[in-house]
Amino acid sequence: xxxxxxxxxxxxxxxxxxxxxxxxxxxxxxxxxxxxxxxxxxxxxxxxxxxxxxxxxxxxxxxxxxxxxxxxxxxxxxxxxxxxxxxxxxxxxxxxxxxxxxxxxxxxxxxxxxxxxxxxxxxxxxxxxxxxxxxxxxxxxxxxxxxxxxxxxxxxxxxxxxxxxxxxxxxxxxxxxxxxxxxxxxxxxxxxxxxxxxxxxxxxxxxxxxxxxxxxxxxxxxxx
Ligand SMILES: *Cc1c(COP(=O)(O)O)cnc(C)c1O
Numbered sequence: 024x025x026x027x028x029x030x031x032x033x034x035x036x037x038x039x040x041x042x043x044x045x046x047x048x049x050x051x052x053x054x055x056x057x058x059x060x061x062x063x064x065x066x067x068x069x070x071x072x073x074x075x076x077x078x079x080x081x082x083x084x085x086x087x088x089x090x091x092x093x094x095x096x097x098x099x100x101x102x103x104x105x106x107x108x109x110x111x112x113x114x115x116x117x118x119x120x121x122x123x124x125x126x127x128x129x130x131x132x133x134x135x136x137x138x139x140x141x142x143x144x145x146x147x148x149x150x151x152x153x154x155x156x157x158x159x160x161x162x163x164x165x166x167x168x169x170x171x172x173x174x175x176x177x178x179x180x181x182x183x184x185x186x187x188x189x190x191x192x193x194x195x196x197x198x199x200x201x202x203x204x205x206x207x208x209x210x211x212x213x214x215x216x217x218x219x220x221x222x223x224x225x226x227x228x229x230x231x232x233x234x235x236x237x238x239x240x241x242x243x244x245x246x247x
Pocket of ligand 1: 055057078099100183218219220221235236237238239
């Protein structure tokens, strides 16, 4: 059995076990393929994986054209204005929205034959200045504005927790859950996107519906 298949099977099993224990639906697994080659994505696809996450639009652009059409692409990184068009034309989700201007461009550029682009608003729950995302106090205004855009569907919230100890990560994820619950009914949200290789089990305990896993599936990323 390849390393990928072993990690994949193991992760899927753990996700199911946790869901049974918590009496919830299993979290949707997004395989984060940034910095991994097309061959790795294809292998994951062949094993049955369909949801993939990418951070860098240029890198994603080189990849998606060479991969099967039925991949569900989740953009999870910051988008510059000059890259919104391609995202609007091919992505299925953008998890990392923190500026209205980018959301407006995505809505304007979304082709009318496609379903609305699914959107999550990114919250800087770690309150770290180098990170993307808005402050919780800014959420209501941005959510109301995005709600009014015709070709987007606002599905919920996303965060990247601090790279810190268990207690701090749990505290941030609990804050995310509270924020999500506060507005869930008003906006009909169904998505809380949080949890990565190191902290997804904590995320699921605090209601994550989508987890974004890279290195635990594909191995260590190589940065050039
Ligand atoms: C890279 C990345 C992930 C996956 O991280 P791993 O630690 O490799 O699982 C998830 N979310 C975002 C926003 C990322 O940039």
